[in-house]
Amino acid sequence: MVWNEIFSLEELIYHNPLAEENDVRDFKMEGQAAASFPRNRMRLENKLDPSLGQASNFVYWCPVEFPDNIAITWDFWPIYEPGLCILFFAARGIHGEDLFDSRLSARTGMYDQYHHGDINAFHVSYFRRKYEEERSFHTCNLRKSYGFHLVSQGGDPIPSVVDARGPYRMKLLKWGNEILFAINEMTVFHWIDDGKTFGKLLGGGKIGFRQMAPLIAEYANLKVYAISKIKGKNS
Numbered sequence: 001m002v003w004n005e006i007f008s009l010e011e012l013i014y015h016n017p018l019a020e021e022n023d024v025r026d027f028k029m030e031g032q033a034a035a036s037f038p039r040n041r042m043r044l045e046n047k048l049d050p051s052l053g054q055a056s057n058f059v060y061w062c063p064v065e066f067p068d069n070i071a072i073t074w075d076f077w078p079i080y081e082p083g084l085c086i087l088f089f090a091a092r093g094i095h096g097e098d099l100f101d102s103r104l105s106a107r108t109g110m111y112d113q114y115h116h117g118d119i120n121a122f123h124v125s126y127f128r129r130k131y132e133e134e135r136s137f138h139t140c141n142l143r144k145s146y147g148f149h150l151v152s153q154g155g156d157p158i159p160s161v162v163d164a165r166g167p168y169r170m171k172l173l174k175w176g177n178e179i180l181f182a183i184n185e186m187t188v189f190h191w192i193d194d195g196k197t198f199g200k201l202l203g204g205g206k207i208g209f210r211q212m213a214p215l216i217a218e219y220a221n222l223k224v225y226a227i228s229k230i231k232g233k234n235s
Contacts (some may be wrong), residue, residue: 001190004181007173007227009071014064014224018042018074024060028100031058031109033211041220044081046213049171058109059088062209065098068203071173071227075220078158078167081129081214087172090115091121092205094146099206112208114210115145120202124172124181124212127158130212135160140181149198152191157183167220175229177201 016023019040029035032047036160048056066072074087091099100118107113112123127143128134138156143149159169171182177193195201211217 002169002185003173004178005116005230006020006180006190007175007229008123010226010228012223012225013070014222015179016097016222018220018222025043026063027062028063030061030107031056031057031062033109033173035060040219041075041077041218044105044209044211045080045216046211048120048213049211054112055081055108057111057115057211058108059204060206061088061091061099061211062192063100063206064185064224065206066204066224067226069227070204071171071225072207073168073169073171073225074222076127076158076170077168077218078127078164078215079218080216081127081161082131082135083127083217083229084125084130084134085127085212085215085217086123087170088121088123088206088208088210089172090174090202091119091208092202094118094120094184101165106203109210115143115148115191119145120181120199121145122174122202126138126156126170127133127215127217128181129160136156140183142181142189142191144193144198144202146199151198152179152189153189154181156184156188158189166218167221173227175227
């Protein structure tokens with residue numbers, strides 16, 4: 001079932017073209033990375049040598065606190081691989097704190113700080129090309145944290161860089177306990193959280209882009225919509 005048979009996009013509550021430096025003046029970088037705009041879209045790449053492992057990876061947070069029941073859309077271009085992309089969403093402190101609350105531990109891009117630190121979040125990983133097993137069989141993964149719970153998975157339709165012809169239109173919808181991820185309008189996975197097996201239900205929060213070095217990727221047209229569920233559609 002495609003997403004628009006279940007959900008309807010309503011009010012546009014946030015739009016960022018990600019086209020120039022001023023568009024991300026309030027974004028927060030965790031780790032060491034560069035954001036540039038050579039093609040009037042945001043290019044992200046690591047500053048540290050990939051041989052440093054997790055220390056060379058980073059997260060770039062949008063500063064806005066979003067409610068629940070939203071659709072997040074963005075355009076994506078892979079430029080250089082290997083590597084991996086992630087979108088964090090519904091990110092807050094484990095006791096409901098704002099993600100940037102000074103009482104939370106400092107985060108520097110190391111992965112375990114995001115899944116076994118003092119925050120809760122979902123994250124969807126896509127364009128997974130870091131390791132051999134990821135390059136030989138392409139998937140998108142949904143994980144829930146606290147913890148490292150792989151809760152859903154689907155095939156990744158984006159080709160490797162040599163054949164990529166972006167933009168790829170990414171769409172992530174969260175409605176209460178339901179999460180649906182689509183690429184170019186094709187549903188990759190649709191998962192329903194029971195609120196018990198992998199911890200309590202998560203609501204709204206912040207969103208952030210993560211990359212694993214040495215990947216270089218570009219992003220544009222970040223939009224967030226309020227959504228509603230089409231009457232009579234039970235999943």
